[in-house]
Amino acid sequence: MQRAMLAALCAAVPGAGLAQDAGADAPAMSYGQRPAHLVGQLEEGELRSTLEACLGDVPERTAFSIGHRGAPLMFPEHTVESNEAAARMGAGILECDVTFTADRELVCRHAQNDLHTTTDILTTDLAEKCAEPFTPASADAEASAECRTVDITLDEFRTLTPKMDAFDAAATSAEDYQGGVADWRTTLYADGATLMTHAESIRLFDALGADFTPELKAPVVEMPYEGWSQEDYAQAMIDEYREAGIDPSRVWPQSFDLADVRYWIENEPEFGRQAVYLMDEYDLDGYDPDDPSTWPQSIAELKDMGVNYIAPPLWMLVKLEDGEIVPNALADAAREADMGVITWTLERSGPLADGGGWYFQSIADAVDGDGDYLELLDVLAQDVGVVGVFSDWPATVTFYANCMGL
Incomplete structure (x- = not known):
């Protein structure tokens, strides 16, 4: 059974x-x-x-x-x-x-607007749908973005890869923005x-x-x-x-x-x-x-x-x-x-x-x-x-x- x-x-x-x-x-x-x-x-x-x-x-x-x-x-x-x-x-x-x-489907996320820190959305084609696109760090401001579950459909949500919740405020590229994990956490179990x-x-x-x-x-x-x-x-x-x-x-x-x-x-x-x-x-x-x-x-x-x-x-x-x-x-x-x-x-x-x-x-x-x-x-x-x-x-x-x- x-x-x-x-x-x-x-x-x-x-x-x-x-x-x-x-x-x-x-x-x-x-x-x-x-x-x-x-x-x-x-x-x-x-x-x-x-x-x-x-x-x-x-x-x-x-x-x-x-x-x-x-x-x-x-x-x-x-x-x-x-x-x-x-x-x-x-x-x-x-x-x-x-x-x-x-499309009003219920999903598990800590916030409606955390996809940019908890998934790889900024490195995918779905980045163009984000409420606020990635902005690289400059001398005057930290790197930023805002991607919401409500920006995409359930089918699009399913294509994302989750990661440890973090971002690199000094990033100058969307790829570098994926980092920033606290040194007392780990990425050892993030794959898959x-x-x-x-x-x-x-x-x-x-x-x-x-x-x-x-x-x-x-x-x-x-x-x-x-x-x-x-x-x-x-x-x-x-x-x-x-x-x-x-x-x-x-x-x-x-x-x-x-x-x-x-x-x-x-x-x-x-x-x-x-x-x-x-x-x-x-x-x-x-x-x-x-x-x-x-x-x-x-x-x-x-x-x-x-x-x-x-x-x-x-x-x-x-x-x-x-x-x-x-x-x-x-x-x-x-x-x-x-x-x-x-x-x-x-x-x-x-x-x-x-x-x-x-x-x-x-x-x-x-x-x-x-x-x-x-x-x-x-x-x-x-x-x-x-x-x-x-x-x-x-x-x-x-x-x-x-x-x-x-």
Whole structure:
């Protein structure tokens, strides 16, 4: 039965590399080397001792571990291969960021306007269709371009080759613009990667034994688009799960737009009860997650709207108190309201010797090495009480969750 399903999936998703797993219930899981490496960076103490005792354990899939665009620390994001890697690391939930093409077909891309950094479009004949053509770097400006999924049709999208999300700001040619990958990432696994439509991601994730967290991305074109409203777009994403026969209990639809979340709550209640509000209040002037007077709405008010899950970034849930990482007011309010909390994105900051950048900004003074990935994860799980963590390398979260029985 499983062999037949995987064979059918390989036929349905061009380039799917699942053949080696045929006959298994799901891809064989492995933590690889990174969790052990991070444990070795921890200071001596209870957390290190606990995690060291688990290093020889056999991995198990867990919904606490969420693949953020698959496993993009080393694989091109939103590709078949990136998600296969995440599944092999035990991620129990996988993500397709959903946007649409010129012919209103849903595809997996982090943004509607990222094709110039995530694919080879600028080196193909489709470059002439880009909203903003490639402009080489000059003495006064960096190299630039903007290519959108809505600039091309689905058939044209399928001709593109994905790559690691990066660009060379000093490039004087479209070919050179393809570079710029951070030195702590890699291009080792980029060759032969395969783009996906949203419908293809559903079939793939199902066959990999994972559940689903699609994110409805904000369009860069004005809506309605050719008569297609934002509500139509939000409904189209849900419709593809219904058409695939997926139980709504396996789907956590996400959006930064609270109106999308409320649409699902009101019009697709089976899916809406697990809809996730991705909190971007950090963009508001004066916002402070530790000061409720600056919040546009309280957690209790969100709960009254029917929102059962919120997903703020890592730093919005914690603060430093006497040099220790502790929950902040937002985390406390979520717990008091019995609100499910998911957070993002672990392993996206690169090496933490310099404080961790944007994702660690509220605790930067306490961050000085890669062991702090696990220190923060422990606080989020044990003290904040998050129910899931997005990661660019899911093995780390899977290992921690398995060790702690989450």
